[in-house]
Amino acid sequence: MEYxxxxxxxxxxxxxxxxxxxxxxxxxxxxxxLVLGLLGxxxxxCSIGPxxxxxxxxxxxxxxxxxxxxxxxxxxxxxxxxxxxxxxxAGSSEPVDLPRFLTGTMTLGxxxxxxxxxVFRGAYLAVSRGQIEAASAFGMSPFLAFRRVIxxxxxxxxxxxxxxxxxxxxxxTALVSVIxxxxxxxxxxxxxxxxxxxxxxxxxxxxxxxxITAVSLIAIRYxxxxxxxxxxxxx
Numbered sequence: 764m765e766y767x768x769x770x771x772x773x774x775x776x777x778x779x780x781x782x783x784x785x786x787x788x789x790x791x792x793x794x795x796x797l798v799l800g801l802l803g804x805x806x807x808x809c810s811i812g813p814x815x816x817x818x819x820x821x822x823x824x825x826x827x828x829x830x831x832x833x834x835x836x837x838x839x840x841x842x843x844x845x846x847x848x849x850x851x852x853a854g855s856s857e858p859v860d861l862p863r864f865l866t867g868t869m870t871l872g873x874x875x876x877x878x879x880x881x882v883f884r885g886a887y888l889a890v891s892r893g894q895i896e897a898a899s900a901f902g903m904s905p906f907l908a909f910r911r912v913i914x915x916x917x918x919x920x921x922x923x924x925x926x927x928x929x930x931x932x933x934x935x936t937a938l939v940s941v942i943x944x945x946x947x948x949x950x951x952x953x954x955x956x957x958x959x960x961x962x963x964x965x966x967x968x969x970x971x972x973x974x975i976t977a978v979s980l981i982a983i984r985y986x987x988x989x990x991x992x993x994x995x996x997x998x
Contacts, residue, residue: 770963774954781950782971788868788946789933795872800879807884818880825877831938837870838942867939875932882928886921919990926983933975947971
């Protein structure tokens with residue numbers, strides 16, 4: 764303990780504080796991405812032309828623009844837009860400060876929802892058409908067939924892609940440091956500037972990201988095994 768205190772010059776706390784925010788941002792962004800992914804996949808597969816077009820525009824634009832640009836655009840762009848709107852409607856120039864955590868999680872959820880859309884779309888197409896037709900023949904409504912037949916199998920096909928999406932997402936949380944959200948990267952910079960030991964702090968931060976990834980891989984493996992229970996694998 765004494766060696767750790769000496770090595771980090773009393774700033775070892777930045778890693779625990781930053782890792783907590785990093786995990787919170789990742790865990791809060793993932794459900795948003797999953798919901799948007801399901802909605803996006805449904806829109807791309809439905810027969811309603813405008814919805815299909817909207818989903819195509821969403822996935823194309825979001826996947827084509829760097830994450831850092833989108834985070835800066837949403838945080839600073841929306842701030843200026845709201846200030847101008849308030850000035851126009853109320854005639855006052857009150858400063859607007861968007862919640863950093865909310866903005867960061869919503870933006871990451873929006874970004875990775877576009878990637879989840881393609882994962883869910885591919886998983887839906889991988890479900891046997893015969894099972895869908897059998898559910899209809901049994902008199903199931905489209906919603907009931909989706910809940911009981913399609914969705915459970917979609918999860919099995921989608922889990923590898925969603926696991927990879929989570930791994931990329933947890934690393935992308937480092938980008939929220941640019942909007943002053945005190946995640947692991949932001950706090951590491953605090954320690955680095957205070958101690959002037961960049962290698963020590965950045966190397967330790969990289970080990971923490973690696974640890975989160977390693978634990979996530981174990982959880983993903985067990986989730987895939989659980990989703991594949993009862994499935995006969997062909998040799």
